[in-house]
Amino acid sequence: MVQTCIVHLVRHSLNFCSWKDRKAVAGDLSRIYGAATADLAAAELDDFEEKWAGKYASIAPAWRRAWQEMIPCFGFDSAIRKIIYTTNAIESLNRVIRKSIKTRGSFTKDEAATKLIYLAIRKFEKDGRNVREWFAARNQFAIMFGERFDA
Structure with missing residues (x-):
């Protein structure tokens, strides 16, 4: 999609x-x-x-x-439409992930890269830069894409 x-x-x-x-x-x-x-x-x-x-x-x-x-x-429901109306939030999160990976250079295992990405996303969420209405949209994503969504 x-x-x-x-x-x-x-x-x-x-x-x-x-x-x-x-x-x-x-x-x-x-x-x-x-x-x-x-x-x-x-x-x-x-x-x-x-x-x-x-x-x-x-x-x-x-x-x-x-x-x-x-x-x-x-x-999608209106809560999700507010999230995907623009890609700015997605682009911002991608920038944070790229920045965290770029400083490391290489990884010994896939788990190390996964952990770094997970920590970057957690820090992004805690810094308050997350998108309004994200929690309602996240719940709907979990229902719609249950097989692909890991809450």
Whole structure:
């Protein structure tokens, strides 16, 4: 399952807009990714294209090209959607893990690397940089991906 960063998609879309239209376009785009289901989002995308195709013809096709990577979030509850709305939290955690591994160089066993990654994640969680609503989302991830999720 691949989920694209909606924030990056919105930013990409706003690059095609003039400054005076950015707020209106962003508001109309928020109706797409804020929709309750993928079908409603597709209808909002059609409405967006109908409204803005004359002035900004390249925005809707960009969303359609990324549609398969954008719609997985509609299969999740709102608590999880808040987490995967943007990849910034994921990128931040990946940075912490890379930083902890980079300083070590090499490992004698796989268990040593696993332990270091585990400790980096624990420190990341305790430093208060974790994402709001993470605990509710984590519980839903445990239910949905029980075979892959180890609480």
